[in-house]
Amino acid sequence: xxxxxxxxxxxxxxxxxxxxxxxxxxxxxxxxxxxxxxxxxxxxxxxxxxxxxxxxxxxxxxxxxxxxxxxxxxxxxxxxxxxxxxxxxxxxxxxxxxxxxxxxxxxxxxxxxxxxxxxxxxxxxxxxxxxxxxxxxxxxxxxxxxxxxxxxxxxxxxxxxxxxxxxxxxxxxxxxxxxxxxxxxxxxxxxxxxxxxxxxxxxxxxxxxxxxxxxxxxxxxxxxxxxxxxxxxxxxxxxxxxxxxxxxxxxxxxxxxxxxxxxxxxxxxxxxxxxxxxxxxxxxxxxxxxxxxxxxxxxxxxxxxxxxxxxxxxxxxxxxxxxxxxxxxxxxxxxxxxxxxxxxxxxxxxxxxxxxxxxxxxxxxxxxxxxxxxxxxxxxxxxxxxxxxxxxxxxxxxxxxxxxxxxxxxxxxxxxxxxxxxxxxxxxxxxxxxxxxxxxxxxxxxxxxxxxxxxxxxxxxxxxxxxxxxxxx
Numbered sequence: 001x002x003x004x005x006x007x008x009x010x011x012x013x014x015x016x017x018x019x020x021x022x023x024x025x026x027x028x029x030x031x032x033x034x035x036x037x038x039x040x041x042x043x044x045x046x047x048x049x050x051x052x053x054x055x056x057x058x059x060x061x062x063x064x065x066x067x068x069x070x071x072x073x074x075x076x077x078x079x080x081x082x083x084x085x086x087x088x089x090x091x092x093x094x095x096x097x098x099x100x101x102x103x104x105x106x107x108x109x110x111x112x113x114x115x116x117x118x119x120x121x122x123x124x125x126x127x128x129x130x131x132x133x134x135x136x137x138x139x140x141x142x143x144x145x146x147x148x149x150x151x152x153x154x155x156x157x158x159x160x161x162x163x164x165x166x167x168x169x170x171x172x173x174x175x176x177x178x179x180x181x182x183x184x185x186x187x188x189x190x191x192x193x194x195x196x197x198x199x200x201x202x203x204x205x206x207x208x209x210x211x212x213x214x215x216x217x218x219x220x221x222x223x224x225x226x227x228x229x230x231x232x233x234x235x236x237x238x239x240x241x242x243x244x245x246x247x248x249x250x251x252x253x254x255x256x257x258x259x260x261x262x263x264x265x266x267x268x269x270x271x272x273x274x275x276x277x278x279x280x281x282x283x284x285x286x287x288x289x290x291x292x293x294x295x296x297x298x299x300x301x302x303x304x305x306x307x308x309x310x311x312x313x314x315x316x317x318x319x320x321x322x323x324x325x326x327x328x329x330x331x332x333x334x335x336x337x338x339x340x341x342x343x344x345x346x347x348x349x350x351x352x353x354x355x356x357x358x359x360x361x362x363x364x365x366x367x368x369x370x371x372x373x374x375x376x377x378x379x380x381x382x383x384x385x386x387x388x389x390x391x392x393x394x395x396x397x398x399x400x401x402x403x404x405x406x407x408x409x410x411x412x413x414x415x416x417x418x419x420x421x422x423x424x425x426x427x428x429x430x431x432x433x434x435x436x437x438x439x440x441x442x443x444x445x446x447x448x449x450x451x452x453x454x455x456x457x458x459x460x461x462x463x464x465x466x467x468x469x470x471x472x473x
Contacts, residue, residue, distance in 0.1 A: 006064060007456045013065030014449030017044050020068045021442035025435050032430040036211040038075045039430045040203055044068050073203040075210070077226065079424040084214055086417040088221035088280030090410070095285030096301075097410035099167060100403040103305055106159045109396045115312065116396070118152045119382060119389050121145045126379035129363060130372035139358035146338070149316070150351040157309040157348035164258040164290060164302045171264065171286045172252055178219045178241075178283065179249045181212045182234065186247035188212070189231035193245075196230040206230075216241065220250075221280025237277030239268075250276050255290070258306055259346065264290040301402065308395040309348035315388040317341055317351060319381050327362030327374030336362050 021042045031037040047064040108114040125142040132138040188209045195202040209232065216222040216234055222241060225233040234242040241248055249269035255262030264287055266276040278284035291300030293307040317339035324338040338361070342350030355361050363375045382389050 008453065008460075010063075010065035011449050011453040011456060013047065013067070014452065015446060017042065017066045017068050018442045018446035018449055020044075020071075022439065022446065024071055025439045025442060028430045029432060029435050029439075032432055032435075036207050037430065038073050038203070038207050038210075038428040039435075041072050041074055042068060043070050043072045071201050071203060073206060075206075075428045076424070079420070079427055080210060081224070082420045083417070083424050084217035084223065085280075086413065086420040087214055087218045090413040090417040091218040091282040092221070092280045092285040093406065093410040093413045095282040096289065097403070097406040099163070099286070099289050100301055100399070100406045102163060103160070103301060104399050104403040106156065106163070107396055107399060113152075114396075115149070115152050115156065115309075115392055116389065118145070118149045119316075119392070122149045123379050123382035126375050129361070130376035130379060133363050133372045133375065136358050139361055139363075142361065143353060143355060143357070146353045150313075150339075150353060153309050153313050153348040153351055157306055157346055160302055160306045160309065161258050161346075164306075167286050167289055167302065168256070168264060171283055171290070174219050174283050174286070175250055175252045175266070178216060179247075181215050181219070182241050182247040182249070185209055185212050185216070185232070185234055185242045186245050189242070190245040192230045202230065217281065219281045220276075220278050220283050237279055239277070255292075258303060261292050261303075263292055297398070301399070305395075305399065306346065306348075308392065310346050312388045312392050313341070313347040313351040315386075315391065317347075319384075319386075319388070320378055323374065323378045323381065324362050326365075326377075328364040329362045330359050330364070334362065336360065338362075 024040050024042050028039045044066050047067050049063050109116055111117065122142075122145045125138075125145040129135075129138045129142050188205055192202045192205050192209065195205065213222065213224050213232065213234055216236070220236045220241075222234050222236045225235065227233065227244070231244050232242070233240055233244070241250075248271075251267050251269040251273075252264070253267060254265035266278065266283070266287065267273050268276060278287070289301050291303065293299040293303035297304055299307075320339055321337045325335045327336075328334050329336055337354050340352050340354050341347055342352065344350075361375075363372060365371055365373050381387055
């Protein structure tokens with residue numbers, strides 16, 4: 001009797017295990033397209049026979065069925081860490097590549113709208129005036145070309161200013177996202193810890209947390225450390241952003257305008273307020289673009305671009321004015337400036353043309369002769385070794401090289417991220433073909449357990465209702 005009723009429990013455990021397998025397989029199939037979902041499997045073990053004292057020495061007994069121990073999440077900590085590392089590198093490179101490509105496009109080089117073409121037209125206008133000193137049309141063309149150069153420099157400089165402000169606003173938004181994600185991870189840590197301690201299933205909560213830790217890695221190059229209680233710590237630059245159920249905030253400070261010349265800073269909002277060291281992520285990539293300019297040209301790309309525009313404006317004003325001072329206007333005035341720089345604004349945005357017509361242009365020599373030598377000398381400035389054209393061409397070439405390098409790095413790190421995600425999905429992703437096979441397997445197991453249950457039920461019916469009835473008439 002005990003053995004027969006034990007068979008019922010064995011069959012029932014088989015039904016329960018098969019039903020759990022079907023439920024989990026259905027969950028996997030339902031979430032095949034869900035971003036961040038990690039496939040799951042039922043974990044089960046066989047229940048051994050219990051040997052009691054009076055059973056010793058009897059025939060061998062079968063086990064007592066199957067035990068459903070839990071629902072395993074088929075993720076890989078190693079592959080997950082690889083995705084986070086690749087995400088941080090890719091986001092850093094992409095942020096730089098995007099900004100440098102925008103900067104290069106805004107230079108309009110080579111092309112008729114670029115500063116180089118405007119400078120060429122400006123020097124040519126001086127040469128034309130040198131051969132037609134009495135032609136008002138040549139003087140008007142020169143003033144127009146000069147105003148075009150000033151407008152091109154101002155427009156380019158303002159575009160860089162606007163891009164710097166846009167990137168800084170982007171960083172501000174990303175810092176807010178980072179702080180919000182850190183708080184969500186800390187909250188999930190608490191929920192996951194409580195769920196696991198109570199014997200519950202926290203797989204979907206862990207999926208949510210993994211998506212957030214990958215987002216943090218993309219923003220700030222964060223890494224994670226798993227704890228025994230099911231929580232994770234998130235570190236950026238080796239310092240904890242999330243520790244258990246506690247999250248620290250990051251604050252953005254420093255310069256708010258390109259013209260400030262101050263570095264944009266990231267500090268911890270609590271504690272000593274020390275600087276946050278980032279080793280990747282889009283925030284680090286954008287902050288590197290916002291760095292101030294320096295004399296060796298290795299500062300932030302946007303500040304260096306602004307400095308290059310200012311350098312062209314300052315140089316052309318100084319060189320043209322120096323040569324223009326040697327000439328005489330039609331009214332006999334000497335030492336007259338051709339360009340002026342407005343105080344209090346970047347040089348490229350404050351460059352203005354002083355003459356408004358031919359009477360303000362000093363094309364004559366000191367004796368007042370109409371030889372055009374002064375205009376010719378100014379026209380030759382564009383071919384000098386220290387001409388602003390050369391410095392501008394060097395800068396443009398540098399931006400092009402940096403942009404191509406950043407684009408190449410972005411492509412390579414993007415491929416690395418794709419490969420890392422492919423490897424991760426090969427382990428954690430849902431394969432519908434595999435799940436269909438599992439579904440059939442669990443279905444057959446359920447049917448088999450049900451047949452066992454039916455057989456045992458018939459055995460019990462015979463034992464209970466038919467024993468003793470044989471031979472009765």
